[in-house]
Amino acid sequence: MDEKMSIMVVDDEEIVRESLFHWFKKxxxxxxxxxxxxxxxxxxxxxxxxxxFVDIKMPGMDGIELLEKVKAEYPDxxxxxITAYGSIESAVKAMRIGASDYLLKPFKPDQLALVMERASHxxxxxxxxxxxxxxxxxxxxxxxxxxQSPAMEQIFDLIPEVAQSDSSVLLIGExxxxxxxxxxxxxxxxxxxxxxxxxxxxGALPDTLLESELFGHQKxxxxxxxxxxxxxxxxxxxxxxxxxxxxxxxxxxQIDLLRVLEEKKITSIGSREPVDVDFRxxxxxxxxLGKAITDGSFREDFFYRINxxxxxxPPLKKRKEDIPLLIQHFLExxxxxxxxxxxxxxxxxxxxxxxxxxxxxxRELENAVERAVVLSQSRTLGIxxxxxxxxxxxxxxxxxxxxxVEKQHIQQILEEYNWNVTQASKALEINRVTLHKKIKRxxxxxxx
Amino acid sequence: MRxxxxxxxxxxxxxxxxxxxKVIAAHISGYYKLSVQILPPLGHPEYAFDERRxxxxxxxxxxxxxSIKFKDHDKVIGVLNLDLFVPIFTYVFGEAKQGGKFALxxxxxxxxxxxxxxxxxxxxxxxxxxxxxxELGHLFNLLHCREKNCLMHFxxxxxxxxxTPIYLCxxxxxxxxxxxxxxxxxGSEEGLCQ
Numbered sequence: 001m002d003e004k005m006s007i008m009v010v011d012d013e014e015i016v017r018e019s020l021f022h023w024f025k026k027x028x029x030x031x032x033x034x035x036x037x038x039x040x041x042x043x044x045x046x047x048x049x050x051x052x053f054v055d056i057k058m059p060g061m062d063g064i065e066l067l068e069k070v071k072a073e074y075p076d077x078x079x080x081x082i083t084a085y086g087s088i089e090s091a092v093k094a095m096r097i098g099a100s101d102y103l104l105k106p107f108k109p110d111q112l113a114l115v116m117e118r119a120s121h122x123x124x125x126x127x128x129x130x131x132x133x134x135x136x137x138x139x140x141x142x143x144x145x146x147x148q149s150p151a152m153e154q155i156f157d158l159i160p161e162v163a164q165s166d167s168s169v170l171l172i173g174e175x176x177x178x179x180x181x182x183x184x185x186x187x188x189x190x191x192x193x194x195x196x197x198x199x200x201x202x203g204a205l206p207d208t209l210l211e212s213e214l215f216g217h218q219k220x221x222x223x224x225x226x227x228x229x230x231x232x233x234x235x236x237x238x239x240x241x242x243x244x245x246x247x248x249x250x251x252x253x254q255i256d257l258l259r260v261l262e263e264k265k266i267t268s269i270g271s272r273e274p275v276d277v278d279f280r281x282x283x284x285x286x287x288x289l290g291k292a293i294t295d296g297s298f299r300e301d302f303f304y305r306i307n308x309x310x311x312x313x314p315p316l317k318k319r320k321e322d323i324p325l326l327i328q329h330f331l332e333x334x335x336x337x338x339x340x341x342x343x344x345x346x347x348x349x350x351x352x353x354x355x356x357x358x359x360x361x362x363r364e365l366e367n368a369v370e371r372a373v374v375l376s377q378s379r380t381l382g383i384x385x386x387x388x389x390x391x392x393x394x395x396x397x398x399x400x401x402x403x404x405v406e407k408q409h410i411q412q413i414l415e416e417y418n419w420n421v422t423q424a425s426k427a428l429e430i431n432r433v434t435l436h437k438k439i440k441r442x443x444x445x446x447x448x
Numbered sequence: 449m450r451x452x453x454x455x456x457x458x459x460x461x462x463x464x465x466x467x468x469x470k471v472i473a474a475h476i477s478g479y480y481k482l483s484v485q486i487l488p489p490l491g492h493p494e495y496a497f498d499e500r501r502x503x504x505x506x507x508x509x510x511x512x513x514x515s516i517k518f519k520d521h522d523k524v525i526g527v528l529n530l531d532l533f534v535p536i537f538t539y540v541f542g543e544a545k546q547g548g549k550f551a552l553x554x555x556x557x558x559x560x561x562x563x564x565x566x567x568x569x570x571x572x573x574x575x576x577x578x579x580x581x582x583e584l585g586h587l588f589n590l591l592h593c594r595e596k597n598c599l600m601h602f603x604x605x606x607x608x609x610x611x612t613p614i615y616l617c618x619x620x621x622x623x624x625x626x627x628x629x630x631x632x633x634x635g636s637e638e639g640l641c642q
Contacts, residue, residue: 015507015535016536018507019507019534019535019537020536022545022546023534023536025546026546026586026591026592026602027591027592028591028592082536105536106533106535106536106537107536107537107538108537108538108539108604108605109537109539109540109602109604110602110604110605111604112536112537113602113604
């Protein structure tokens with residue numbers, strides 16, 4: 001028995017509770033006792049026990065009834081039944097209901113040691129099972145995409161459906177909304193999941209370098225090409241290619257990629273031999289591609305080729321109900337990574353985070369929580385831990401002087417009341433003459 | 449240099465061979481470097497006899513110890529030649545409360561080999577010393593150890609007890625030394641036998 005467990009001994013006989021209590025203490029386990037099934041259920045509500053030792057014969061609620069309730073409410077809690085020689089049938093019944101083991105009273109000390117060893121082994125198996133299941137879910141589900149808002153639920157429903165097809169996907173969303181995570185989730189759910197997922201940020205590479213990265217090159221075709229190199233379109237072979245910031249690529253590159261998508265062949269720079277390629281394309285952009293098409297910087301035919309399925313990812317400010325869930329997720333993530341015991345955010349701080357506009361979206365929220373966790377001195381994050389948000393670029397763009405605030409506010413109210421001075425002055429709780437004076441002083445005019 | 453304030457008390461209950469008490473005391477002194485005092489015998493603990501089980505209840509004897517107080521001793525080991533039990537177990541070789549003051553050691557089941565044949569007295573005394581050192585370990589807050597080659601490894605039967613060494617593993621030894629230093633029962637230059 002090599003692991004410490006939290007154990008509860010449930011027996012109406014004090015002497016049995018005491019004996020087992022002291023015996024388990026000798027192994028360093030955390031031990032609690034309960035004199036009845038009711039007391040045990042009360043204690044289970046406040047503390048998660050890993051193992052229960054339960055006597056079958058107890059007044060009020062017997063061990064079998066307690067076992068049934070425990071297995072229904074806390075299926076991961078192991079239960080070992082203690083029974084007298086006369087009630088073997090009950091022990092058999094208990095095993096059928098889900099007891100991990102049973103002991104006949106009185107037992108030899110080494111029998112208890114053996115039962116505990118088995119329980120410890122079972123606990124380890126359960127832990128490994130949960131761990132692997134969690135890992136598998138993380139890999140195959142929507143890795144780190146958190147949300148319960150209707151918009152996100154819709155996306156969660158869409159991902160497995162989209163993953164089944166090979167059609168090109170265009171992800172639209174502001175920076176930091178998690179476009180790459182969704183691309184990865186689609187890949188993970190697709191038949192290509194065991195093949196490579198390659199992500200390229202088109203906006204980060206100059207056109208010539210992007211061409212070389214995607215198509216590859218032959219040895220000596222340009223300065224520095226000391227050896228031949230395969231492009232990502234070939235390397236991805238069978239997997240998924242994620243092109244982020246697709247709106248940034250040049251018209252020439254759009255034509256080249258369009259040809260690849262249509263012919264499923266590429267020719268590396270300096271070569272004349274086309275090579276067959278097979279990949280699924282997922283693109284993403286934070287730009288308005290419709291506008292780019294209108295002003296001629298983005299090809300319409302290429303747009304329709306990459307936009308067979310479009311997923312619009314809402315910015316964080318439009319799904320604020322997800323913020324508490326995201327906070328909890330990042331607390332767990334950074335609590336684990338930094339081994340700091342920070343597991344709560346006060347209600348005030350949560351409200352503050354919900355009011356904030358998050359121009360950098362989920363990524364900005366993640367960075368904010370990480371920073372707060374790292375710098376926090378207590379288990380709970382409060383408003384002061386997020387004070388740095390007030391000096392963010394978003395808040396700095398707001399007017400700083402009182403006069404400017406007043407001017408903007410009056411303008412806003414006038415626009416709201418369609419420049420009806422009587423109604424606007426009522427809303428501002430000033431008289432009409434004063435409002436006229438202020439309009440004149442601030443040179444306010446109706447916005448087009 | 450010993451700076452111990454109070455010696456460990458070894459007290460017989462009823463008829464116990466004097467040699468067994470001396471062996472136990474010598475082992476405590478030799479292995480744990482503690483001073484030991486063999487105390488005058490206490491009476492046979494008839495009050496703890498359970499007529500259904502024909503055994504003596506450890507819990508009742510330990511409670512009786514608490515009323516005696518033993519003011520001159522911080523740790524006391526009672527030695528008996530009687531069959532001991534705690535209600536959940538069929539028998540025990542010894543018993544001690546974790547971090548407590550009193551422990552019991554029974555010689556009753558130490559006299560026979562696993563096959564039922566009588567054991568030589570040297571082996572019986574070695575077993576008694578192991579049980580005493582193990583229970584005294586619990587009194588100094590040592591836990592059961594998962595290392596099989598450690599005196600604090602749990603022994604459920606005589607076979608296990610014979611396999612268990614009489615010394616502590618490095619981890620338990622370090623822990624015990626630390627405890628004894630903390631309690632001012634051991635000089636910093638002294639080490640425990642390993």
